[in-house]
Amino acid sequence: MGSLPYADVDSTLRAIAGQAEGFGRFAIGGLHGPLFPVTTLADDGPGSLREACRRPGPGWIVFKVSGVIQLSSYLNVGSHKTIDGRGERVKLTGKGLRLKECENVIVCNMEFEGGRGHDVDGIQIKPNSKHIWIDRCSFKDYDxxxxxxxRGSTDITVSRCYFAQHDKTMLIGADPSHVGDRCIRVTIHHCFFDGTRQRHPRLRFGKVHLYNNYTKHWDVYAVCASVEAQIYSQCNIYEAGKKKKTFEFYTEKAADREEARSGLIRSEGDLFLDGAQPCLLTGIGETSVFHPSEYYQTWTMEAPSDSLKHVLQxxxxxxxIPQPVDHHS
Structure with a gap:
């Protein structure tokens, strides 16, 4: 049994900054800014999360209240912010977070449930955002x-998150016409996709490193590689329900290419349970899939096993978890 990543990030409040593994490893959030305490569950106004997110400059947002914040519209998060839910239990509902043309954002230990409306996501990262880390968040039931x-957002890590009661879970690269999405790089690890139907993730154009995730009882497919996608799936647990096909390949035509293409998935050390079928395009370009070590040197990974499955659940x-002490304040 290996050690889980981030064993020490709860030692002090800001110890989490810059500690992500993978493509989001440079995200420091609001490390160099003051504490912004959220003191009300109101959607806006003094002491609200929305007010803290719109403040200029870096800031480390913490909560002095627990409960549900009903968002009437997307909550725009500015650059150099940490939204740190440790120490309280805060759930966002109605709408979600929008990370638009921003950098250095950490979102930690929050709940997202019941987002309503056309194009409403739990966390929407677009356009041109980078150095983002989403850690230990729970997501369910968005429209x-x-x-x-x-839209060109990149260098993002999603870790230790829980996903449930949902259809189209995670889309990376929205449309074959957005060829600028070739820059997208995302790491997803130690997440639990619990009966969500599809898109764990669905990728166009970019590069995704998946490791030590547990994907259970999908309903369409587990992971999909579409136009020019490169997915490196490493030591994950894929446990099938009624639907056995794990990997899907959709062919689409990039706006600046003559021929339609699908994507590529390289599976290494993955565990396929209850009849899960890899159905890889064997021999076709698996070697063309990037290797994570081209971009970062280390990541905390273990062989997929019953104990890993238990830990992820x-x-x-x-x-x-308690809110760590802040030595900056």
Missing amino acids: DGLIDIT ICAGWQP
Whole structure:
């Protein structure tokens, strides 16, 4: 049994900054800014999360209240912000977070449930956002996606998150016409996709490293590689329900190419349970899939096993952990 990543990030409040593994490893959030305490569950106004997110400059947002914040519209998050839910239990509902043309954002230990309306995602990352880390968040039941990463947003890590009661879980790269999405790079690890139907993730154009995730009882497919996608699936657990096909390949035509193409998935050390079928395009370009070591040197990974499955069911998503002490304040 290997050690889980981030063993020490709860030692002090800001110890989490810059500690992500993978493509989001440079996200420091609001490391160099003051504490912004959220003191009300109101959608806007003094002491609200919305007011804290719109403040200029870096800031580390913490909560002095627990409960549900009913968002009437998307909540725009500015650059150099940490939304840190440790120490309380805060659920966002109605709408979600929008990370638009921003950088250095960390969202930690929050719940997202019941987002309503056309194009409403739990966390929408677009356009041109980078250095983002989403850690230990729980997502369920939105009208569109739970996390969408599109329009040239890149260098993002999603870790230790829990996804449930949803259809189109995670879309990365929105449309074959957006060829600028070739820059997208995302790491997804130690997440638990619990009976969500599809898109764990669905990728166009970019590069995604998946490791030590547990994807259970999907209803369409587990992971989809579409136009020019490269997915490196490493030591994940895929446990089938009624639907056995794990990997799907959709062919689409990039706006600047003559021929339609699908994507590529390289599976290494994955565990396929209850009849899960890899159905890889064997021999076709698997070697063309990037290797994570071309971009970062280390990541915390273990062989997929019953013990890993057990740990992910407990450790993914919102956690009842105390708020660490802040030595900056």
